[in-house]
Amino acid sequence: MEPTIPGTEPTIEVRALRKRYRSTVAVDGLTFTVRPGEVTGFVGPNGAGKSTTMRLILGLDAPDAGEALINGRPYRSLRTPLTHVGALLDAAALHPGRRGRDHLLWLAHTNGLGKRRVSEVLDQVGLAPAARRRAGGYSLGMQQRLGIAAALLGDPPILLFDEPVNGLDPDGIVWIRGLLRSLAAEGRAILVSSHLMSELEEIADHLVAIGRGRVVADTSVAELLATASKGRVEVTTARRADATRVLANAGATVTVAGAETIVVEGLPGDRVSALLSDAAIPFSELRRHRASLEAAYMDLTRAAIEYAPGTEKSVR
Numbered sequence: 078m079e080p081t082i083p084g085t086e087p088t089i090e091v092r093a094l095r096k097r098y099r100s101t102v103a104v105d106g107l108t109f110t111v112r113p114g115e116v117t118g119f120v121g122p123n124g125a126g127k128s129t130t131m132r133l134i135l136g137l138d139a140p141d142a143g144e145a146l147i148n149g150r151p152y153r154s155l156r157t158p159l160t161h162v163g164a165l166l167d168a169a170a171l172h173p174g175r176r177g178r179d180h181l182l183w184l185a186h187t188n189g190l191g192k193r194r195v196s197e198v199l200d201q202v203g204l205a206p207a208a209r210r211r212a213g214g215y216s217l218g219m220q221q222r223l224g225i226a227a228a229l230l231g232d233p234p235i236l237l238f239d240e241p242v243n244g245l246d247p248d249g250i251v252w253i254r255g256l257l258r259s260l261a262a263e264g265r266a267i268l269v270s271s272h273l274m275s276e277l278e279e280i281a282d283h284l285v286a287i288g289r290g291r292v293v294a295d296t297s298v299a300e301l302l303a304t305a306s307k308g309r310v311e312v313t314t315a316r317r318a319d320a321t322r323v324l325a326n327a328g329a330t331v332t333v334a335g336a337e338t339i340v341v342e343g344l345p346g347d348r349v350s351a352l353l354s355d356a357a358i359p360f361s362e363l364r365r366h367r368a369s370l371e372a373a374y375m376d377l378t379r380a381a382i383e384y385a386p387g388t389e390k391s392v393r
């Protein structure tokens with residue numbers, strides 16, 4: 078194994094990264110760090126530049142400016158890259174005639190890794206029973222598992238997953254979630270992209286959100302959720318409209334969160350309770366609101382979108 082630099086922790090550092098394809102600026106000066114022991118969610122709408130960034134990190138494309146470093150070094154300077162970083166980019170990019178196990182054996186061989194490791198990763202991803210079948214007959218979930226086995230082959234401290242839950246069934250999603258969490262708990266640095274915030278809800282510790290090739294948010298998920306949830310209470314009542322009227326009259330901002338649920342902002346819980354009781358509006362529950370990651374992200378990016386250069390509301 079290639080020695081890592083003593084005292085260094087596994088990180089991905091992206092600095093002022095820029096990539097243009099003809100008239101499209103795919104990545105427009107990105108800077109962020111992926112730290113060890115955490116799952117960093119990499120989010121943004123379709124076309125935001127996530128896959129391009131991952132390809133640049135993995136040396137599959139060259140940046141026009143800036144750099145992406147794996148443990149302080151560009152990917153292309155790593156002598157045994159699979160032992161530094163593993164990646165799942167396009168799980169379907171497999172030779173259909175090749176058996177799952179042979180695909181991994183070939184990868185192991187070309188990277189100077191032993192056969193034993195192939196059996197270990199097949200067990201780890203639960204693909205051992207299907208390892209001798211041809212990849213062309215694999216379901217999407219099996220392809221994902223094989224791709225993840227390949228990423229884990231070199232036991233790397235850094236892992237990248239591009240949209241790993243795409244097309245997976247609920248069991249597959251739960252499995253990937255658990256795997257990513259346990260890999261992070263082992264101290265690895267994990268970057269996982271998604272265009273759906275809800276998919277990252279129970280996976281990510283940290284969030285790097287991008288839009289049009291630029292960072293729009295770089296934040297801890299816990300902080301983001303705490304800020305978005307702060308001072309809001311959730312009320313369950315069959316008389317939603319009446320409750321909304323009473324609370325809004327008292328100065329609260331009320332939003333609908335479900336058939337019988339409203340979220341109240343701007344009034345403390347005991348005041349909400351007193352107002353509803355005084356108005357004889359029954360409610361079955363009153364609790365502290367926990368914002369979804371999706372809602373927290375919308376709050377966070379709303380200002381950025383409203384004041385983005387080039388929009389009508391831009392500030393000059």
Ligand SMILES: Nc1ncnc2c1ncn2[C@@H]1O[C@H](COP(=O)(O)OP(=O)(O)OP(=O)(O)O)[C@@H](O)[C@H]1O
Pocket residue numbers: 098101102103121122123124125126127128129130271272
């Ligand atoms: N090889 C390429 N040639 C030309 N344009 C490209 C190329 N790769 C990416 N782009 C363009 O760069 C922009 C960013 O694409 P990218 O695939 O990185 O976004 P993404 O955030 O991964 O999107 P998605 O969520 O749809 O996968 C898009 O406008 C895309 O069309």
